[in-house]
Amino acid sequence: MEVNSIENGIVIDHIRAGFGMKVLQYLDVDTGRDTVALIMNAQSSKHGRKDIIKIENLIDVDMTALGLLDCGATVNIIEGGRLTRKVKLELPEKVVDVIKCKNPRCVTSTEPSIAHIFRLVDPSTEEYRCEYCDEIVRV
């Protein structure tokens, strides 16, 4: 299978197999305009199988949110046909307005104009704690 290389844009590599569609949905790219390639279940020497996304002309992406979606993935920034930056995604220490607190007793359920802030508790368990009520969620 062959997918052309891109001149300007991003390549998200090492996405956990089966997660590519979810990542693509989050990125909310305009598939009517942008050139997008989603490769699923590609061979991976590290993980056996992986998904890959290539998007022409899109460079600005929220690495924090992407890190939450799949902290094992890598984002390659391509400019002028060359790899200019490579970012290994990690679980972010703090996420704002990405996870919504589900605790009905939390102040975020009633207070208007308040950001939903979560902080990483334990990377090994992928647990985050609500800044306000301490509710724990696993991403």
Place this chain on the structure above:
Amino acid sequence: MGSLKGRSLLEPGDFTAEERTMLFDLADRITEEPGRVSAAAASKILASLFFEPSTRTRLSFETAMLRLGGQVVGFSEAASSSAVKGESIADTVRTVGCYSDITVIRHPKEGSCRVAAQNSDVPVVNAGDGGHHHPTQTLTDLLTIRREKGRLDHLKIGLCGDLKFGRTVHSLVKAMSVYEGIEFFLISPEELTVPSYVIRDIERGRGCGYTETRNMGAAIGALDVLYMTRVQRERFFNEEDYIRLKDSYILDAEKMRGAGRDMIVMHPLPRVNEIAAEVDADPRAVYFKQAKNGMYVRMALILALLGLEEEPWK
């Protein structure tokens, strides 16, 4: 150790063990020489924002401020506040901060005090945010243990009653776990055992251990401190469960006969029937002293957050 001036107190972990010691030392000085501080906060105003009813906590804070010579403004239920008009906590606190020097807030929503602190130019003290934190109760409990036992380390502490929903117990365990050699005896019905995160606090503590038991009588003889809690009706979804469990762990004179001569009995109050009235006369029952200690520690806290702790002793 730096001053606590301008800081807020939202949860028990906001102060280090050294900062707590400073507060307790100040509380001791205030207790010994109350006349020295009777005008220490003159010209200062405390805003007492109670969005849900409270008797002892509100009165304790307000009395503390009055005994420091300060003034108190505020409300004692949400119906008396602009919350009924739909005003946010952020706006209420920001506005009240224009009038007062320190704000005390109780609100049923968890984390409400953090919203308040983020929007306040004056120190904010959490007087209870739902079932979440009640840090001045924890300071009260620690001061009481320190006064009655002379130390905060190497103690056997029994926690009895509703250990699942009781926030005072969770906060006390967390706060005591920073001291060396604490052995907890967790005495509760099967349905009301402590959540796993409280156990984790003990396991991370400095040489702390715990024993879980269903039987108060079997544990009482080993204890230095017995901390009783109320089985709260409002924490149950089911009335039958409440009725079945509320009398499970009643402390009476007969059980007290099995306790050591130096053991103390504590309770955050109000009690329902978990401590029989006959125990009140026992010198080991210190729960009313504990309530008084709460006022002294709040006096110390107000002075420290306002940066006035040194003035009375000059």
